[in-house]
Amino acid sequence: MSGNNNRRLADGSTIADLIDLDRREVQLRTLSDREIYEWEQEKIFGKTWLLLGHESEIPNDGDFVQRFMGDDSVIVARHKGEVFVSLNVCPHRGMKITTQDAGTASIHKCIYHGWAFRGNGDFLGSPVADQCMHGTISTKEELALKQARVTLYGGLIFATWNIDGPSFEDFLGDAKWYYDMLFCRSDKGMEVAGPPQRFVVRANWKAAGEQSAADGFHTLTLHRWLGEVGNYKKDDGESGDLTPEMFGAEVSSPHGHALRCIDLNRKIRRLTGKDPEELSTEEKLRVLPPPGMTGEAFEQLKRNLSPEQLEVMAWMPPQVGGMFPNVLFGYVYIPQADGSVVGSMTLHAYVPKGPDKLEFTNWIFVEKDTPPELREKMVMQTIQLFGTSGMVEQDDSDTWPHMTLTAKGPQGRFSTMKYQAMYETGKPEGWPGPGIVNEGFTKDDTQWHWWKYWYDLMTAED
Amino acid sequence: MTSENASVDFFEQCGDELAIGSEIYNKVLGFYHKEARLLDNLKFMEWAETLATDIQYNVPIRQTRLVKDSQSSVLYSMRHMYEDYRSLMGRAMRLSGNSAWAEDPASRTRRFVSNLAVFATGTEGEYAAVSYLLITRNRFDDDHFDLIPCERRDIVRLEDGVWKLAKRDVILDQVLLGTPNLAIFL
Numbered sequence: 001m002s003g004n005n006n007r008r009l010a011d012g013s014t015i016a017d018l019i020d021l022d023r024r025e026v027q028l029r030t031l032s033d034r035e036i037y038e039w040e041q042e043k044i045f046g047k048t049w050l051l052l053g054h055e056s057e058i059p060n061d062g063d064f065v066q067r068f069m070g071d072d073s074v075i076v077a078r079h080k081g082e083v084f085v086s087l088n089v090c091p092h093r094g095m096k097i098t099t100q101d102a103g104t105a106s107i108h109k110c111i112y113h114g115w116a117f118r119g120n121g122d123f124l125g126s127p128v129a130d131q132c133m134h135g136t137i138s139t140k141e142e143l144a145l146k147q148a149r150v151t152l153y154g155g156l157i158f159a160t161w162n163i164d165g166p167s168f169e170d171f172l173g174d175a176k177w178y179y180d181m182l183f184c185r186s187d188k189g190m191e192v193a194g195p196p197q198r199f200v201v202r203a204n205w206k207a208a209g210e211q212s213a214a215d216g217f218h219t220l221t222l223h224r225w226l227g228e229v230g231n232y233k234k235d236d237g238e239s240g241d242l243t244p245e246m247f248g249a250e251v252s253s254p255h256g257h258a259l260r261c262i263d264l265n266r267k268i269r270r271l272t273g274k275d276p277e278e279l280s281t282e283e284k285l286r287v288l289p290p291p292g293m294t295g296e297a298f299e300q301l302k303r304n305l306s307p308e309q310l311e312v313m314a315w316m317p318p319q320v321g322g323m324f325p326n327v328l329f330g331y332v333y334i335p336q337a338d339g340s341v342v343g344s345m346t347l348h349a350y351v352p353k354g355p356d357k358l359e360f361t362n363w364i365f366v367e368k369d370t371p372p373e374l375r376e377k378m379v380m381q382t383i384q385l386f387g388t389s390g391m392v393e394q395d396d397s398d399t400w401p402h403m404t405l406t407a408k409g410p411q412g413r414f415s416t417m418k419y420q421a422m423y424e425t426g427k428p429e430g431w432p433g434p435g436i437v438n439e440g441f442t443k444d445d446t447q448w449h450w451w452k453y454w455y456d457l458m459t460a461e462d
Numbered sequence: 463m464t465s466e467n468a469s470v471d472f473f474e475q476c477g478d479e480l481a482i483g484s485e486i487y488n489k490v491l492g493f494y495h496k497e498a499r500l501l502d503n504l505k506f507m508e509w510a511e512t513l514a515t516d517i518q519y520n521v522p523i524r525q526t527r528l529v530k531d532s533q534s535s536v537l538y539s540m541r542h543m544y545e546d547y548r549s550l551m552g553r554a555m556r557l558s559g560n561s562a563w564a565e566d567p568a569s570r571t572r573r574f575v576s577n578l579a580v581f582a583t584g585t586e587g588e589y590a591a592v593s594y595l596l597i598t599r600n601r602f603d604d605d606h607f608d609l610i611p612c613e614r615r616d617i618v619r620l621e622d623g624v625w626k627l628a629k630r631d632v633i634l635d636q637v638l639l640g641t642p643n644l645a646i647f648l
Binding site for chain 2: 099100101102103192193194195196197198200201202222224225228229230359364379380383384387388389390391393394395397398399401
């Protein structure tokens with residue numbers, strides 16, 4: 001790790017003082033300090049690629065939605081078929097160009113003084129230009145809305161202010177091989193069920209962000225109800241053991257991305273009554289297709305993924321994890337009371353709203369060609385388990401605020417979060433995928449790699 | 463992506479409005495007072511007994527839109543809650559169990575029900591009821607209250623002399639919900 005470690009907080013500390021790289025500990029004050037929050041706006045939310053939505057939210061020319069990149073509001077608009085992300089700030093006097101969450105407009109006109117812009121941010125003009133309303137000092141080009149750099153991936157809209165920085169592909173690195181299995185597996189692609197759920201949690205965004213980097217352990221305790229009265233209780237009504245769900249492989253990344261690949265063998269054995277070892281990849285994928293797909297969709301999977309990706313999809317598909325800095329994905333296979341399995345596909349962005357507040361933005365996805373009955377089941381199940389009222393995630397959103405509060409105590413802020421459960425295994429035998437991969441019971445490595453990338457970015461030269 | 467709006471249908475099915483203070487109106491009002499009492503006192507399984515087994519329970523999302531697009535300000539394509547009898551019983555059981563940490567320790571809630579209007583419907587024994595609900599929610603040492611103001615559009619049904627909730631649509635007043643979860647019932 002290299003970079004500019006010299007910048008100091010008001011008390012003289014550097015970022016290097018907050019993270020003990022040898023002991024794998026992070027000081028809690030990272031979750032409460034306003035100065036750190038402000039640096040993050042510049043060094044993280046000003047630099048990395050950020051998830052803003054999905055192109056199915058703005059299918060037609062002129063469609064737009066309002067989203068956030070860090071503390072900045074942006075307009076995500078479709079203009080002549082392309083997606084543009086413009087800073088939602090009028091270059092005239094700083095009024096928001098749009099105050100709506102979504103809409104359709106060929107021209108975005110500021111309600112304050114009437115300056116007008118196209119969906120791509122181009123400045124069209126001011127209402128009394130003949131009386132020199134926008135002057136002659138600034139050119140029309142200079143009066144355009146500030147543009148973020150945009151990329152589409154599986155229809156997902158990502159943007160960054162880092163115009164000359166790494167490509168999205170470089171940012172994903174080896175993790176892309178696994179994300180492709182989630183976002184690029186079908187012929188027609190995914191679509192959102194609707195606009196996202198949005199709610200506020202009084203917690204630092206990193207309390208949610210570091211958890212999204214594949215924290216497996218918390219499932220055993222915080223989500224214990226799943227085994228007691230939820231989907232993982234035993235058929236005879238006795239409490240189920242969640243520990244088998246902790247086995248699999250975990251993929252981490254030098255860029256803080258993380259994926260927990262959970263073994264499907266027990267589910268396949270239950271569905272078929274056969275030893276999964278005796279079944280081919282195709283047989284397994286036809287019996288237990290990925291969320292949003294039916295067995296007949298195998299041909300699609302075959303067209304869109306490599307044989308090696310198919311093998312992992314049938315064996316230990318990525319089910320939960322994150323994308324640095326603030327995205328969680330849940331592409332999970334949920335057991336039903338009748339013995340079948342229904343999938344869920346959900347993505348969250350934990351948008352920072354100050355050192356002790358985050359906006360939880362939750363999109364639910366289906367495949368465009370998910371059969372209507374399955375689609376309805378998926379959306380209903382996903383709402384019931386994840387997001388605002390989700391019986392799983394309501395426990396998370398009540399936990400992060402406490403961490404944020406303890407991080408404010410004059411003693412507590414110097415306590416540390418510890419990531420000392422370390423893998424010593426390496427890849428599963430025969431694992432065909434790239435990246436940092438470890439097999440076995442969940443560990444802390446993925447989350448530690450998340451913090452290491454946070455450290456890299458926070459100490460990077462400008 | 464659809465943007466169906468079920469609230470229009472609700473008012474279409476409302477027939478004659480019942481007089482305030484009439485027998486049925488008072489019974490329905492009593493049903494709501496009892497419901498608030500049960501939920502505020504954490505009697506979740508008793509509350510579950512007031513649900514019809516064919517209940518549909520929805521909390522659609524809201525969006526800030528121009529007045530001319532106001533039909534898109536309540537959206538059912540995405541919801542904060544999307545429930546049937548089975549899932550509501552599941553939630554009630556979870557809250558009555560040992561590890562529902564989002565509500566253990568429980569929030570201190572108070573449900574204020576007001577502005578009730580009751581309408582006849584085309585179905586014997588079923589009434590459409592619109593009410594305002596303000597929930598105050600307080601947790602731990604918070605010196606603030608999470609406020610959850612909303613309108614409830616319900617169908618209540620008299621089943622063998624017992625009032626049951628047959629349908630509920632909750633129209634929230636916040637786009638960006640100011641409470642960290644809906645681990646409580648609205």
